[in-house]
Amino acid sequence: MMSSRDAILGKIRSVTAAGGDDSKRHEAVEDRLLNHPSGTIPARAQLKPKAQIELFCQQAEAVQTSVGHVKSYASVPKAVADYLREHNLPAEFRMGMDERLNDLSWDKAGALEVKSGPSDGNDLIGVSHAFGGIAETGTLLMLSGEDNPTTVNFLPETHIVVLKAGDIVGDYEALWSEVRTKFGAGEMPRTVNWVTGPSRSGDIQQTMLLGAHGPRSLHIIVVDG
Amino acid sequence: MTQIITTSNFKSNARTALDDKNLQKALTHVERGFIGKRRSAMDALPEFDQLRDNARDIKNHTLENLDLYLEAYEEKVTKSGGKVHWAADAEEARNQILKICRDVGAKTVTKGKSMIAEEIGINDFLEENKIEPIETDLGEYIIQLRGETPSHIIAPAVHVLKEQVEEDFRRVHTHLPEARNLEEPESLLDEARKVLREKFLNADVGITGANFLIAETGTSVIVTNEGNGDLTQILPKVHIVLASIEKITPTLEDVSQILRVLARSATGQDMSVYTTFSTGPRREGDPDGPEEYHVILLDNGRSNMIGSEFQDMLRCIRCGSCMNHCPVYHAVGGHAYGWVYPGPMGAVLTPSLMGIKDGGQLPNASTFCGRCEAVCPMRIPLPKMMRSWREREFEKHLNPSLQRWGLKAWAYFAKRPKLYHLAMSFAIPVLSKIGWKKGRIKSLPFAGGWTKYRDLPAPESRTFQQQWAQREALKQEAK
Ligand code: SF4
Numbered sequence: 001m002m003s004s005r006d007a008i009l010g011k012i013r014s015v016t017a018a019g020g021d022d023s024k025r026h027e028a029v030e031d032r033l034l035n036h037p038s039g040t041i042p043a044r045a046q047l048k049p050k051a052q053i054e055l056f057c058q059q060a061e062a063v064q065t066s067v068g069h070v071k072s073y074a075s076v077p078k079a080v081a082d083y084l085r086e087h088n089l090p091a092e093f094r095m096g097m098d099e100r101l102n103d104l105s106w107d108k109a110g111a112l113e114v115k116s117g118p119s120d121g122n123d124l125i126g127v128s129h130a131f132g133g134i135a136e137t138g139t140l141l142m143l144s145g146e147d148n149p150t151t152v153n154f155l156p157e158t159h160i161v162v163l164k165a166g167d168i169v170g171d172y173e174a175l176w177s178e179v180r181t182k183f184g185a186g187e188m189p190r191t192v193n194w195v196t197g198p199s200r201s202g203d204i205q206q207t208m209l210l211g212a213h214g215p216r217s218l219h220i221i222v223v224d225g
Numbered sequence: 226m227t228q229i230i231t232t233s234n235f236k237s238n239a240r241t242a243l244d245d246k247n248l249q250k251a252l253t254h255v256e257r258g259f260i261g262k263r264r265s266a267m268d269a270l271p272e273f274d275q276l277r278d279n280a281r282d283i284k285n286h287t288l289e290n291l292d293l294y295l296e297a298y299e300e301k302v303t304k305s306g307g308k309v310h311w312a313a314d315a316e317e318a319r320n321q322i323l324k325i326c327r328d329v330g331a332k333t334v335t336k337g338k339s340m341i342a343e344e345i346g347i348n349d350f351l352e353e354n355k356i357e358p359i360e361t362d363l364g365e366y367i368i369q370l371r372g373e374t375p376s377h378i379i380a381p382a383v384h385v386l387k388e389q390v391e392e393d394f395r396r397v398h399t400h401l402p403e404a405r406n407l408e409e410p411e412s413l414l415d416e417a418r419k420v421l422r423e424k425f426l427n428a429d430v431g432i433t434g435a436n437f438l439i440a441e442t443g444t445s446v447i448v449t450n451e452g453n454g455d456l457t458q459i460l461p462k463v464h465i466v467l468a469s470i471e472k473i474t475p476t477l478e479d480v481s482q483i484l485r486v487l488a489r490s491a492t493g494q495d496m497s498v499y500t501t502f503s504t505g506p507r508r509e510g511d512p513d514g515p516e517e518y519h520v521i522l523l524d525n526g527r528s529n530m531i532g533s534e535f536q537d538m539l540r541c542i543r544c545g546s547c548m549n550h551c552p553v554y555h556a557v558g559g560h561a562y563g564w565v566y567p568g569p570m571g572a573v574l575t576p577s578l579m580g581i582k583d584g585g586q587l588p589n590a591s592t593f594c595g596r597c598e599a600v601c602p603m604r605i606p607l608p609k610m611m612r613s614w615r616e617r618e619f620e621k622h623l624n625p626s627l628q629r630w631g632l633k634a635w636a637y638f639a640k641r642p643k644l645y646h647l648a649m650s651f652a653i654p655v656l657s658k659i660g661w662k663k664g665r666i667k668s669l670p671f672a673g674g675w676t677k678y679r680d681l682p683a684p685e686s687r688t689f690q691q692q693w694a695q696r697e698a699l700k701q702e703a704k
Contacts, residue, residue: 005311008470008524012292015532029293029475032286033441036476039279042272042485059495096512118512121426137496144514151513154455172481179477186301188442190514191459192502199452199498203364204410205251205387206258206380212363213418213425214452214499 033186038173045136045170052135056168057222059138063197064210065218072225073100076162077109079221080127083160085110087217093125094156098147101129101162118149119156126156126215132175133168133220137196140220141175144191153193159215161195165224231563235590238561248558251384255377259549262493263600270489280483281604284540287473291531294440294473295522301443305505307518315345318523322347322432322465325519326356329463331429337447337454338362339434340378340543341467341523343565344578347432358432359424361453363417370397376559376567379491379545384558387413421453431457431515435468436487436542438520441476444504445520448487448497455501464503464515469523471539477502483542486602490544526578534613535577540603541570547597547607553590562587569597569607576614588614 002010016025047055057067070079084091092113095101106112119126128148130140140161144150153159169175172194183189199214210216231238242248267273287294299309312318326334334351336342336358348358348369360369364382368375370393375381382390391407394416407413433454437446445466447454458464474480488494507514530536548554548568559567564584566574572591576584588611597607 003311004313004317004524007313008311008522008528009292009295011528012295012470012531016289016292018532025290025293028286029290029297032475032479033297036441036478038478039283039482040272040275042270044270063494063498121422139496144511145508146510146512149512150455150459154452154459172484173478176477176481186442188305188444188502188504190504190506190508190511193455194496194500194502195498196494196496196500197498199450201363201414201451202258202492203362203367203380203382204390204413206254206383207410208450209411209414211418212414212451212453213361213421213456 036176041171041173042136045134047135047170049166049168052170053165053168053222053224056133056135056138057220059135060133060197060220061138063138064200065138065197065220067220067222069222069224071223073104073223076101076221076223077104077106077112080160081109081112083219083221084125087158089125089158093127093160094119094123094152095127096129096146096148096152098129100164101127119151119154121151121155123152123156125158125160126152127160127162128152130161130163130220131167132178133163134170134172134175134194135168136171139172140193140195141179142193142195143179143189144193145189150191150193153195154214157211157215158217158219159198160219160221162221162223165222168222234563235561235587238563239557239590242557242561247386247389248384251386252555252558255380255383255549255555258380258383259493259545263490263546263549264493266489266493266495269495270485273486273489276482276485277602277604280486280542280602281540283474283479283482284603287475287479288471288531288536288539291470291473294475295470298438298440298443298473299522301440302505302518302520303443305443305518307443307505307520309520309522312521312523312525314525315523318345318467318521318525319347319350321521322467323350323354323356325463325465325517326351326430329429329517331356331463333357333359333424333428334430334432335359335361335425335428335457335461336365337431337433337449337457338365338381339432339467340375340565341434341469342432343375344469344525345467345523347467359421359428361421361425361451361457362449363414363451363453366417366421367393370394374560374565377545377548378543378566378568378570384560425456425460428457428461430463430465431459431461432465432467433458435466435472435520437474437480437483438466438468438472439475439477439480439502440473442502442504444477444502446480446500446502448484448500450492450494450498452499455499458501458503459514462515463517463519464506466503466518466520467523468520469525470527471541483602487542487544490546490600490602530577533577535573535610537605538570538573538577538610540605541574542603543570544602546600546602547605550596550600552592552594552596557590562590569611570605573605573607573610573614581614581618588612588618 091111094115131143132141198218199212200208200210201212202208302309310321351358360366367382376384435445436448488497506518547570551568554568562571572587591611
């Protein structure tokens with residue numbers, strides 16, 4: 001008996017390949033997969049780097065994300081501690097192994113207890129480092145792995161994300177090319193998350209409410225230096 | 226929840242829906258919740274229409290080469306350590322899922338929102354096989370508690386009022402204190418979050434749908450606002466992606482083009498909160514993520530649409546915009562359509578997948594006002610395809626003779642614009658006589674009444690009105 005795979009592909013092919021010479025189709029497909037043309041990039045994101053950072057922050061705030069700035073990585077622990085204090089949150093959080101964060105002097109910023117590794121669902125607060133930011137929609141791009149476990153993006157109630165200002169780009173396409181540079185063409189890490197604001201649901205009478213299954217609040221610390 | 230297909234009863238379903246006071250109240254949220262928001266999102270992006278053209282062209286190119294892209298996709302999934310299972314129909318897909326679940330001794334399965342899961346009726350099937358499926362999208366969870374099916378493709382519980390959700394939560398969450406206050410929508414959301422958090426952490430298998438499958442990288446993409454899809458796919462040991470073959474999109478760039486029109490058309494957001502790209506199972510050194518990654522690639526009638534006059538329908542990205550703007554949907558809601566896919570997209574897709582005999586009444590659930598095509602981000606010619614189905618139904622003589630007569634008249638006028646305009650002016654008095662009221666639709670053609678839209682109807686819809694005027698007048702005479 002013919003497998004479902006062959007039956008499905010065969011049925012499609014009986015139409016798509018009906019023209020006879022199939023080499024043109026093969027060429028077109030290979031070409032697209034290899035060169036991945038960009039299409040239309042909205043003008044609103046094509047700005048100078050400084051304006052891109054501003055647009056990113058504006059767009060993030062428009063989707064109920066709070067944004068803070070620090071001059072250098074050394075100031076990140078204090079910024080985290082301040083945020084937690086201002087929001088009456090415990091000085092304790094979950095974080096992966098990202099060097100840019102792990103090497104910081106957390107102990108100097110007050111009694112901050114850092115728990116390492118993925119989240120098991122019992123963490124109120126998670127801290128991550130983003131791979132980049134997309135100004136067009138105020139979107140963060142997060143990569144899975146030991147450095148920034150995906151569970152930290154979703155299980156804690158409060159998610160604090162550190163983002164280097166220099167990693168903010170205008171559009172999604174610009175970050176895809178950086179993902180390709182890091183992992184190789186056609187390769188992806190297990191999970192790439194685009195995060196645009198804290199979790200929400202409109203399922204009760206079509207009214208948007210924050211804090212569905214993911215974080216109720218999202219705070220971004222932009223490292224300007 | 227037993228899935229009963231009542232597509233061929235559109236007429237009586239619609240009548241029941243029009244008399245349902247709760248439903249009529251809930252349906253006002255469709256217009257309030259979606260139309261204005263889409264408009265502002267669109268106005269804020271000058272390139273929106275250009276992106277729609279691009280999105281259409283990308284999907285057309287993909288469909289013309291679907292076999293090649295499917296093969297490229299499969300190769301990539303396999304390379305990343307995942308497994309692709311090809312399913313010709315719903316039954317094969319159900320059995321593949323069951324086998325994967327049984328292989329890991331699964332007792333509970335969490336589910337992200339998936340219309341394909343509804344299409345193959347996986348929940349009933351798992352239950353019959355002693356595996357508990359748990360819907361995790363808030364809307365899906367609500368209707369699972371109510372034993373219902375979704376009435377909208379992106380807002381499955383749009384037909385349910387807040388007070389009804391409270392009743393359901395009190396009925397089912399009996400372990401919580403009776404005196405708790407659930408008046409505010411926030412408290413309902415909070416309760417669902419707590420109850421479902423437990424389920425997420427304990428599930429053995431997570432099933433999600435996919436908005437896109439990317440051939441370039443072997444990646445599945447889900448788009449959610451709640452984050453439920455993510456918890457569904459990163460916490461359990463096994464992640465099953467359930468997707469139909471037309472979800473294939475060539476590259477990351479192509480998906481990004483289409484994503485720019487998806488959320489804007491669906492909820493009026495510039496981008497949904499979570500857009501997640503998953504490729505294979507957990508990698509070496511990954512501290513989380515599933516150990517197994519399976520993709521069920523479902524055909525279920527779609528390959529027959531390739532090369533047919535309904536091929537364009539395979540561009541659909543399930544944004545829901547066509548139903549959000551449909552006067553018939555506004556009047557009767559999604560359940561009247563009798564199967565998984567409601568509104569204009571359902572009226573075309575359902576007969577394409579189920580056959581004309583079962584789904585053939587749906588293309589008549591239209592006023593041919595043309596709004597669905599005007600708002601469709603993928604520029605799918607929905608009215609044209611509904612007309613094609615109607616003509617086929619007519620040829621097969623599946624319709625009552627009067628209706629056929631009406632269609633003949635309709636076809637006659639449709640081809641002669643001048644004549645039909647003239648006829649229109651005669652028809653108006655007839656229309657008012659049979660209850661053509663301003664404002665909301667009071668009743669539907671097949672529910673024995675007449676329809677009216679708020680905007681000026683497109684020309685083609687007038688010919689349809691004409692047809693109905695003729696038909697109704699004839700009926701009156703026959704009495
Ligand atoms: S037919 Fe168009 S408008 Fe309707 S759900 Fe599909 S893509 Fe959206």
